[in-house]
Amino acid sequence: MSNSRMSNNTTSDADDEVLQWVTYKLGAETYGINVMQVQEVLRHTDIAPVPGAPEYVLGIINLRGNVVTVIDTRARFGLEPTELSDNTRIVIIESEEQVVGILVDSVAEVVYLRSSDIDSAPNVGTEESAKFIHGVSNRDGELLILVDLNKLLSDEEWEELTNV
Amino acid sequence: MNESKFARQKVMEDYLSALLTDDQPTPGAKIPLDNVSKLLNAALLEIHQDVDSHPGPVVSLPEITEITPPAEKEEGAAHPPSDQPSGVYHCEFQGLIFEVAGLTLALPLTELGGIHQLGTVNPLFGKPDWFKGVMLHREEKINVVDTALWVMPEKCAEKLAASTKYQYLIMLGDSTWGLACESLVNTVILQPEDVKWRKFDGKRTWISGMVKKKMCALVNVKQLIRLLDNGIYSNNSSFK
Numbered sequence: 001m002s003n004s005r006m007s008n009n010t011t012s013d014a015d016d017e018v019l020q021w022v023t024y025k026l027g028a029e030t031y032g033i034n035v036m037q038v039q040e041v042l043r044h045t046d047i048a049p050v051p052g053a054p055e056y057v058l059g060i061i062n063l064r065g066n067v068v069t070v071i072d073t074r075a076r077f078g079l080e081p082t083e084l085s086d087n088t089r090i091v092i093i094e095s096e097e098q099v100v101g102i103l104v105d106s107v108a109e110v111v112y113l114r115s116s117d118i119d120s121a122p123n124v125g126t127e128e129s130a131k132f133i134h135g136v137s138n139r140d141g142e143l144l145i146l147v148d149l150n151k152l153l154s155d156e157e158w159e160e161l162t163n164v
Numbered sequence: 165m166n167e168s169k170f171a172r173q174k175v176m177e178d179y180l181s182a183l184l185t186d187d188q189p190t191p192g193a194k195i196p197l198d199n200v201s202k203l204l205n206a207a208l209l210e211i212h213q214d215v216d217s218h219p220g221p222v223v224s225l226p227e228i229t230e231i232t233p234p235a236e237k238e239e240g241a242a243h244p245p246s247d248q249p250s251g252v253y254h255c256e257f258q259g260l261i262f263e264v265a266g267l268t269l270a271l272p273l274t275e276l277g278g279i280h281q282l283g284t285v286n287p288l289f290g291k292p293d294w295f296k297g298v299m300l301h302r303e304e305k306i307n308v309v310d311t312a313l314w315v316m317p318e319k320c321a322e323k324l325a326a327s328t329k330y331q332y333l334i335m336l337g338d339s340t341w342g343l344a345c346e347s348l349v350n351t352v353i354l355q356p357e358d359v360k361w362r363k364f365d366g367k368r369t370w371i372s373g374m375v376k377k378k379m380c381a382l383v384n385v386k387q388l389i390r391l392l393d394n395g396i397y398s399n400n401s402s403f404k
Contacts, residue, residue: 029286075287121288122295122307122340124395130290138300143286 017115023144024091024104026079031104032111032137033148037093041107042089054160058103061090068092069161070101076152078129095149096158111144113137118146176278251372252361253354253386261349261378265312265328268380273351275385277335280306292395293317298346299333304340307392308333311343315398339389352378370398 021032022041027129047059047070058070070090075082086107092099097098134148251272258273280301285308287297294314299306312328333342354375357383361373370391372384391398 060394065371079289101371119305121298122291122393124295124392125291127290132290133288136288136298136305138303138305141300143298143300143305145286145288 008065015115018112019115021111021113021146022091023108023111023139024089025087025106025108026074026077026080026104030108030139030142030144032091032113032144033091033149037095037149039092039094039099042090042092042101044084044103045092047103054157056160061101063092063101067100068099068101069084070103072153073102073104076129078127084114093149095152096155098158098161100161102152111139113139113144113146121145197234209350247248249384249386250392251382251387253359253372256353256355258351259354259375259382260334260351261380262332262334263347263349264315264330264343264345265324267315268349268378269311269315269345269383270352270354270375270378270380271334271383271385275337277337277339277342279335279348280333280342280401282308282330282333292397294397299342300401306333306335306342309339309341309343309392311345314392336392338391341389341392368398386403 017107021033022035022038023030023032025031025048042061042063045061046117047061049059050069052058056072056076060069062068067094072081073079082105085105089104089107090101091104091107092101117137119137120135121130121133124130131151132147137144137146175249184349192360253272258275259270261268261270263269280299283299283301285297285299288295289298294310294317296308296310297306309327310328310330313325329346330344332348334345334347335342358377359375362368362371370384370388372382374380375382
């Protein structure tokens with residue numbers, strides 16, 4: 001229709017960087033996180049609750065001798081909670097020089113996206129969780145919501161996590 | 165002397181004539197020396213010349229200054245703020261009539277970006293309720309507005325929101341915004357006088373006016389896009 005509409009035009013521009021994204025599901029939606037921040041993906045394991053921890057913290061797990069805090073992604077994004085299933089995974093990520101786990105419904109695949117394939121999400125909404133969205137992309141007719149993990153927690157919250 | 169008198173008489177005639185044919189001053193505008201004051205200056209010049217040629221008592225004359233008409237009292241701020249699109253049409257135009265949750269709305273066809281069947285809408289977390297999400301349509305990503313929730317959040321109770329069956333998406337101009345609607349009624353040809361144009365001093369700046377025949381609001385598309393771009397609800401008056 002018009003040039004101002006968002007589109008997925010691919011260009012051969014040298015600046016058009018290709019990034020890899022690990023995609024995962026929360027409900028019916030597909031989300032993506034930068035593959036460079038993903039350390040590993042684990043099957044669901046027992047998570048030990050931590051008394052007094054923030055509500056978005058599910059608890060801690062022992063990962064080869066290291067204690068890793070697991071975040072409830074649904075709670076963080078303001079989504080309804082759901083039952084655990086065989087597909088539930090804990091994605092171990094590194095963000096802000098800290099290693100944490102995020103609980104997701106399932107992990108889908110790794111996809112390649114050009115920078116030009118990513119559009120910013122509309123700047124509406126004042127909820128804190130709105131800032132977690134890095135952008136959106138049309139992946140084979142399916143909308144991929146790209147998450148900015150560095151904004152998942154504030155500096156104070158990262159500090160709080162270290163004390164969990 | 166007689167010549168001078170004749171000249172002054174002509175000047176006065178011109179002056180009176182100018183008074184009768186004077187243009188209406190723009191409200192609040194400071195008018196520079198207009199025709200009238202020029203004529204007055206000419207008259208004074210004539211007097212000076214007359215005085216110079218016939219020495220006599222010296223008369224001091226008041227200095228002519230620029231005339232500033234009093235500012236007219238604003239009546240409902242008939243003009244929008246300079247950066248706000250007015251949405252007013254001065255000639256015949258066509259409007260699309262559509263319905264949402266029992267509410268009828270009209271939109272100028274010239275500002276219609278397209279109409280799509282409403283497909284799968286992907287919600288984004290952290291967004292307001294009226295933002296239904298993003299719909300993919302070919303290569304485009306369309307931001308879908310829950311029109312009922314945006315237009316009348318105060319009336320759109322949970323029950324009404326749940327019963328609203330959106331079928332179409334009305335694209336706003338060349339933006340990425342689309343209004344979800346339940347049904348498309350028809351198109352009508354409208355004359356400027358068919359619309360009671362809105363005054364720009366209140367809330368709901370997204371309405372250009374009311375279509376008298378249909379008794380429905382005519383959408384000011386450009387202003388609506390601005391509001392949506394800024395994530396503002398329909399009745400927010402702080403954003404002009």
